[in-house]
Amino acid sequence: MNAQPVGYKAKNLQPKYVLIYLLINPMLWIVLAMLFSFRILPWEESPGFFAVLSILNFGATIMAFVLTAISNGKQGVKDLWGRLWTRHLSLRWLLIALLIWPVVFLIVKLFAAVMDGTPFYPFFRPFDEMVAFFPGAFLLAIFNGFREDFGWFGYLLPRLQAKWNALASSLVVGVFWGLIHLGNWLLPPGNPLRTDTFWAFALQIILASILYAWLFNNTGGKLLPVMLAHALSNSAGALIALPDSYLLYQYWALLVMVIPVVVIFGLKNLVRQRPEDVVEQEKVHAMSD
Numbered sequence: 001m002n003a004q005p006v007g008y009k010a011k012n013l014q015p016k017y018v019l020i021y022l023l024i025n026p027m028l029w030i031v032l033a034m035l036f037s038f039r040i041l042p043w044e045e046s047p048g049f050f051a052v053l054s055i056l057n058f059g060a061t062i063m064a065f066v067l068t069a070i071s072n073g074k075q076g077v078k079d080l081w082g083r084l085w086t087r088h089l090s091l092r093w094l095l096i097a098l099l100i101w102p103v104v105f106l107i108v109k110l111f112a113a114v115m116d117g118t119p120f121y122p123f124f125r126p127f128d129e130m131v132a133f134f135p136g137a138f139l140l141a142i143f144n145g146f147r148e149d150f151g152w153f154g155y156l157l158p159r160l161q162a163k164w165n166a167l168a169s170s171l172v173v174g175v176f177w178g179l180i181h182l183g184n185w186l187l188p189p190g191n192p193l194r195t196d197t198f199w200a201f202a203l204q205i206i207l208a209s210i211l212y213a214w215l216f217n218n219t220g221g222k223l224l225p226v227m228l229a230h231a232l233s234n235s236a237g238a239l240i241a242l243p244d245s246y247l248l249y250q251y252w253a254l255l256v257m258v259i260p261v262v263v264i265f266g267l268k269n270l271v272r273q274r275p276e277d278v279v280e281q282e283k284v285h286a287m288s289d
Contacts, residue, residue: 008217063151080154089219089224112246148230156176170214174202196247217269218270
């Protein structure tokens with residue numbers, strides 16, 4: 001069955017391929033981490049070791065293109081790549097994408113100032129630190145976006161939205177996107193581990209997925225705004241002077257952002273539409289089937 005994109009939705013769910021995608025992606029990382037944790041595989045810095053990790057790092061995107069090629073052929077692959085951007089992409093939504101995480105961290109700093117007495121100022125890091133660290137961190141984060149965003153948002157989200165509303169679809173994306181990071185908490189002792197809990201991290205991923213789905217849908221199913229926002233989430237720490245306790249307040253700040261988005265834009269599509277636009281979109285979607 002064809003599942004070529006219609007805006008931010010695919011024409012149908014393709015449950016077999018979606019199930020394969022959802023099962024394999026998290027399990028690869030979890031199994032690998034457990035093999036290292038139980039010393040079945042040696043944790044060593046070797047070219048082969050890093051080659052395996054590199055392939056797995058791109059697993060979400062690689063699998064998206066492979067499954068698309070199997071189910072939709074060359075045209076499907078071309079359409080998936082075409083989700084990256086278009087010349088007519090709204091500058092307003094690109095700006096919103098760039099501002100989401102600075103606003104989230106602004107709210108985090110307000111929470112920290114009220115709850116911990118952490119000084120709100122300065123908001124930004126010293127200028128020389130920003131110049132030295134932020135450009136490289138941002139470019140690396142954009143590159144990292146290619147590892148995940150084509151898969152979770154370019155491939156999976158449109159198919160889920162063919163069956164369920166945007167809010168439910170983004171929650172599913174967030175849950176499974178969070179699961180692929182579970183291996184970070186299963187690495188062998190002595191290797192770098194995250195300082196927060198997996199559950200706190202997963203909640204943040206789920207809430208962020210709602211905001212990314214909002215960006216994706218309001219730009220007609222384009223990935224560049226998602227990648228920009230995702231990149232800022234991973235690199236804004238090199239730009240903004242975050243308090244030491246920022247992880248405690250980040251999901252509260254995300255909730256402050258997510259709740260108005262869902263209330264104002266609606267959980268069905270996360271897009272504010274006139275009634276006539278909705279009718280026309282449904283006609284296009286039906287004709288494409």
